[in-house]
Amino acid sequence: EEVYPRPADGVWAVQGHGYGHGRGMSQWGAQGAASLGEAAHQSVAATLATILTTYYPLTEAAAVAAQPVRVLLTADTDGDTEVRSASGLTVTDGAAGTPQTLKTGPTRWRAALGTDGLLHLSSLTGSTWTPEKIGTATAFAGPLRFGGATRVRLDLPDGTSRDYRGAVQAVRLSATRVQSVAVLPLDDYLLGVVPQEAYPSWKPAALQAQAVAARSYSAYQRDHAGLRSYDICDSTSCQVFRGSTVYDASGTPAPQEDSRTTAAVTATAGQVRTYAGAIIFAEFSSSNGGWSAAGDARFPYLVARQDDWDGAAPNGVHSWGATLTAASLEARYPAVGHLLRLRVTARDSHGEWGGRVTTVVLEGVDSHGAATSVTTTGSGVAAARPLSRAYPDGLRSSWWHLSPAHDATVASWGAAPRLVRPPGQTTGSLTxxxxxxxxxxxxxxxxxxxxxxxxxxxxxxxxxxxSTTPGRFVADLTRPGATSVLPGERAAFQVPLDATGLPAGSYAASYRVQLGTAPAFGAVAAWTVALVEPTWTARPGAAPVLVAGQSSPSALLGSTVVLARSGSTTVTLSARNTSNTTWPVGSTSPVQLGTSQPRGRTSASKAGGWPTADRAAHLAAAASVAPGSTGTFALRLGGNGLPAGATHEAFEPEWGGRTWISGDLTALTVVRTDPAVARLASLELAPTASFSLVNAPTGTRTLVLRLRNLGGASWPVGSEGLQASAPSVLATSAWPSSSRPPALAANASRPGQVSVRPGEVGEWRVPVSGLHATPGTVRLSLGATSGGHAYGPAMTVTVTVVAARFTAAVVAVHPMVSVPSRGSATTSYDVKNTGNVVWVVRGTLRSTVRAGSSPSRASSWLSASRPGPLTASVTRPGATVVRPGEVGRIVVVLAGNGRTPRTTSEVFGLSWDGWRPTSLSAVLAYRVV
Incomplete structure (x- = not known):
């Protein structure tokens, strides 16, 4: 089943094959066969026989007796039969059967019904019609036949006239109806039929095949006329016949016979096709489109078969295009009401698309909305809009396939713009x-x-x-510049949008293609367009940058800005727009850099050019800053003559003096130096104010302190000094003297530099030790010095010196090991640091033999009573020290030294650098083997 929904514009494009019913002979197929036969040098007679036996299988050639045929003249519709006077013209009353020669004076003769319901004969002389008699009779039951002359010229209601061979008779059908019927020999009739049904220029075999088919068809109709007053009609419903000459209204003749078709009729005189001894119903049509259609069961010689001849001779009806409208179907089948769809439910299964359409269901709704259904045929659909003068793009047969004349699909579409209420972007477009x-x-x-x-x-x-038609055509993407978009080609469209004045929300937007003011058609291109409230967010862009060309000592050290206390400098800050609103730029831009922490505070570093005391700069970019882009601010900072020192500043952007753009806070430290003072410093990092040291070798610590250079001279690393207020017992061997700690160690602002410039931070590292101090409290005061002159702040630390406590406890001993008599083995014991002294791994903490000497001494021992140092940290594997509370391990190598096998044990202890032994005892058992 095929379902064809009503197109949006109510128009289907039709593709089809063939012209006519397709049964029997294809006239264009016969021409194709004749052309092929001629090309193969086949005789006309042989080709003719092939054509007739192919299109009418199971039939035989035969001859038909020369009998007249009666042809209904359908163009004469005015209710009388009017002929022109001619030499020898006679009239015959069908009842009497005796011809009467008509006088030559009148110009026309007419047979028409009188008030009595009978036929009356009259003649026209000048402008007067005069009643005439046949013999003595004036009224006739008919028919009245005009003949005798070479041709009988019949006048038609439209002012034209036609010549007919034989006779033309007026047939009274009733008291109110008269038909004009031509009566002539069958082959004379064919002289006018064949040139109408076939092109005289066709091949002889094709014209002769047409003559035989037309003769057979006519004879069959004559044999089956029954009680009709005629045998056959002169229209496409039977066979087209216009007589021998047609005259237009001015009398100009147009011959309807042709010598070539006359030769075909003469060459086949009397020939017909028969089946089972009877003349066949020799149907034919212009083209079968490549497959003939079967007739009903009465005619077994009318079969469905593939026809390669149809189309062998080029023609415009083998395949064709047409237009079918829903309106034409509604007009032909009013019961369907408003047509919604057309369903093809059956085809004949022969050829493309499944062949000719045999059953069609038209579905619709009536004026009340109730469903309707009308069943018809493919021919019935074609008859709703057939090829004609009225419909030059009409349908030609029942072999058709529908598609919308106008249809569209979506190839691709762009994402909907995200519109933002003012001051955001309220305009955009859909593509x-x-x-x-x-x-x-x-x-x-x-x-x-x-x-x-x-x-x-x-x-x-x-x-x-x-506007209801807002989407403008942009271009034919397949053929740029073309004036029409052909089937299969792609066209680009754009719909401009403007949300000005609309509330925030989601807006549906859906469009279809339209031509002029005709109904829109095809697939819907749909979007949901979001209109949102403006947002105000940003993220930091690049790190701050010092604008080139600033005077010394201007510098930028990360987030620290250095300037002279009486000078100024400019730093560029960047902000990435993460909001949904574009930022304008320039001196009138509503986007400004405001002071922060807290917002809107008055800044101590305000410099010339600030719009206000709490607004530092306008957005300064080359173009507006769209969402996702980065803008910059030129931040000018000044010392304003304030004392040397540091001020913490913070800035973030805001919109229009009322809305903060959150997410981009820049914190800066503004350092003011005094170039007029050589040495000036402020404390940046003080050492720990108080701590404790153990008076043991490991009781050490390094004090770190940092000073910021606020003066006009640089500090050389390695020579800028510190001075203790008095000689200190905490001094180590690294001090040049007991009152002089090590000099400046590094530039903390720019590591690796050999000096600390104004504004930068220097770092001193001061080692102290409690080894030589007696338990108690020791104070150490330090200050920077240069050339014997102290400067900067004094720093004091308080140190509590604690007496060393060297204690330990055994927590684990290695199980018994076997020691080869001539070899060695390894054992160990774990000890916990229960004192307050840090043990250094592989340092001066060593194991000892409590007996003074050992028979198990190995070559790796330090001495006969000292097997070796602390080996490792158990608590923190890999650590270099064992801190108080942690556990360390002592590894002891035992040698057999040639002793006889035995099981024994030895006691081991600990000592600190040989001068602080402990009472610890670790018993290690072993077996000499």
Whole structure:
């Protein structure tokens, strides 16, 4: 089943094959066969026989007796039979059967019904019609036959006239109806039929095949006329016949016979096709499109078969295109009401698309909305809009396939813009590429997108003003510059949007292709457009940058800005716009750099050019800063003559003096130096104010202190000194003297530099030791000095010296080991540091033999009573010290030294550098083997 929904514009494009019913002989197929036969040098007679036996299988050639045929003249519809006077013209009353020669004076003769319901004969002389008699009779039951002359010229209601061979008779059908019927020999009739049904220029075999088919068809109709007053009609419903000459209204003749078709009729005189001894119903049509259609069971010689001849001779009806409208189907089948869809439920299964359509269901709704259904045929659909003068693009047969004349699919579309209420971006556009999926071109002059709702009053109209056709055609992407978009090609469209004045929310926007003011059609391109409130957020951009060309001592050290106390400098700050609003730039930009922490505070570092005391700069970028882009501020900072020192500043952007743009806070330290003073410093990092040291070798600590250079001279690393207020017992061997700690160790602002410039921070590292101090409290006061002159702040630390306590406890002993008599083995014992002295791994903490000497001494022992130092930290494997509370391990190598096998043990202890033995005893058992 095929379902064809009603297109949006109510128009289907039709592709089809063949012209006519397709049964029997294809006239174009016969021409194709004749052309092939001629090309193969086949005789006309042989080709003729092939054509007739192929199109009418199971039939035989035969001859028919020369009998007249009666032809209904359908163009004479005015209710009388009027002929022109001619030499020898006679009239015959069918009842009497005796011809009467008509006088030559009148110009016309007419047979018409009188008030009595009978036929009356009259003649026209000048402008007067005069009643005439046949014999003595004046009224006749008929028919009245005009004949005798070479041709009988019949006048028609439209002012034209025609010559007919034989006779023309008026047949009274009733008291009110008269028919004009031509009566002539069958082959004379064919002289006018064959040139109407076939092109006289066709091959002889094709014309002769047409003559035989037309003769057989005519004879069959004559044999089956029954009680009809005629045998056959003169229209396409039977066979086209216009007599021998047609005269237009001015009398200009147009011959209807041709010598070539006359030769074909003469060459086949009397020939017909028969089946089972009877003349066949020799149907034919212009073209079968490549497959003939079967007739009903009465005619077994009318079969469905593939026909390669049809189309062998080029013609415009083998395949064709047409247009079918829903309106034409509704007019032919009014019961369907408003047509919604057309369903093809059956085809004959022969050829493309499944062959000719045999059953069609038209579905719709009536005026009350109730469903309707009408069943018809493929021919019935074709008859709703057939090829004709009225419909030059009409259908030609029942072998058709539908597609929308105008259809569109969406190839791709751009994302919907995110619109922002003022001061954000309220305008944007939608873009979409549509494919012409129909059968007809789209003229670009009429091409646009229309709102998908019928009234155009949907939500999308709010975004496009009052226009219901807002989407403009941009380009034919397949053939740029073309004036029409052909089927299969891609077209780009754009819909401008403007959300000015609209509240925040989601707006549906959906559009279809439209040509002019015709209904929109095809797939819907749909978006949801978000209109949101403006947001105010930012993120830090690049790190602050010192603007080039600033006078000394201006510098930028990370987030520290250095300047003279009476000078100024400019730093560039960057901010990345993470909001949904574009930032304007320039001196009138609403985006400014405001002071922060707290917001809106008055800054001590305000310099010239600030808009206000709490607004440092306008956004200074080359172009507006769109969301995702980065803008800059030129921040000018001044010392303002304040004393040398440091001030902490913070800045963040804001909009319009009322809305802070959160997320981009820049904190700076502004350092003011005094170039007029050589040595000046402030404390940046003080050493720990108080701590304790053990009066033992490991009771050491390094004090770290930092000073910021606020003077006008640089401090050389390695020589800028510190001075203790008095000689100190905490001094180590690293001090040049007991009152002089080590000099400046490093530039903390720029590590690796050999000097500390004004504004930078220097670092001193002062080692102290409690080894030589007696337990108690010791104070150490330090200050910077240069050339014997102290400067900067004094720093005092308080040190509590604690007496060393060297104690330990055994926590684990290695199980018994076997020691080879001539070898060695390793054992160990773990000890916990229960004192307050740090043990150094592999330092001066060593194991001892409590007996003074040992028979197990190995070559690795330090002496006969000292096997070796502390080996490792158990608590923190890999650590270099064992702190109070932690556990360390002593590894002891035992040698057999040639002793006889035995099981024994030895006691080991600990000593500190040989001068502080402990009472610890670790018993290590072993077996000499």
């Amino acid at each position: 979409v590429t549509m494919v012409n999926a129909g059968a007809s071109p789209w003229p670009v002059a009429d091409l646009h997108l229309a709102t998908s709702t019928a009234s155009g009053s949907g939500a999308e109209q709010k975004l496009t003003g009052t």
